[in-house]
Amino acid sequence: MKLGAHLSIAGGVDKAVDRAEELEINAFQIFAKNPRGWTGKELTTEVAELFKEKSKSIELASSVVHANYLSNLATPKDELYKKSKESLTEDIRRADCLGADYVVLHPGNHTGSGIEAGIKRVNQALQEIINEFNPEAKLLLENVAGAGTEVGFNFDDLLAMTEGIPLKRVGICLDTCHAFTAGYDLRSEAGFDGLLTEIDDTFGLENLPVIHVNDSKEEVGSNKDRHYHIGQGKIGSEGFARLVNHSQMKEKVLIIETPIDDNGDDELNLKTLRNLGK
Ligand SMILES: [Zn+2]
């Protein structure tokens, strides 16, 4: 199992690798810079090298960078669009410096211009970034819950954002909590199979390398984004057991983004997932 958690980079990005070693996980996700600010402390070559050395020494299977939350590529506002593109490019640059495999991004909010316009904006941004920067890391669009004017809560819309871009450059990160509240009922086998079929028919399951494994505090179809502890939310243990034991999910990188209400919550959620695996 490639199992990991979203880890803090407090004290330097290389500290995330120390945290992974403590948690005995072989994958993780980090923010490459402050997720709620536009700028970040410079990433020095020394720290990047240290990160790579440490990652090698713990035999890390995969590392993922999550892009900034302020970024909104779907925005109709030119200034925010430009800023968002620059921020994402910086996240990708850092991911490449660290040798990360993937950069996960939320498509954004159309804020009134409509879903189609939002999708076009994201597509334009991705094309420009890939043409101008030529990233080594694969970009992964994360499915969202569909709150407010969020775009990207189904896979046809996400696929439309990749028009004209080869799928070796851009794929999907599936968030189970977002899928559930967007209306995919992961409590049942039919619901889970339906979701996988939809991903396979659009991106192909080979272009789904990373899964954010989160239970949901909110009901199916509620379009709300509130992650919860594995097995204790509305999806429940059975749904996650089906996921971790599914033959086509074996090679996927599973990352928890569950709440940390108490010390040791990551340990507990990781343990729950390990125990669900047969
Ligand atoms: Zn997520």
Ligand SMILES: [Zn+2]
């Ligand atoms: Zn979320």
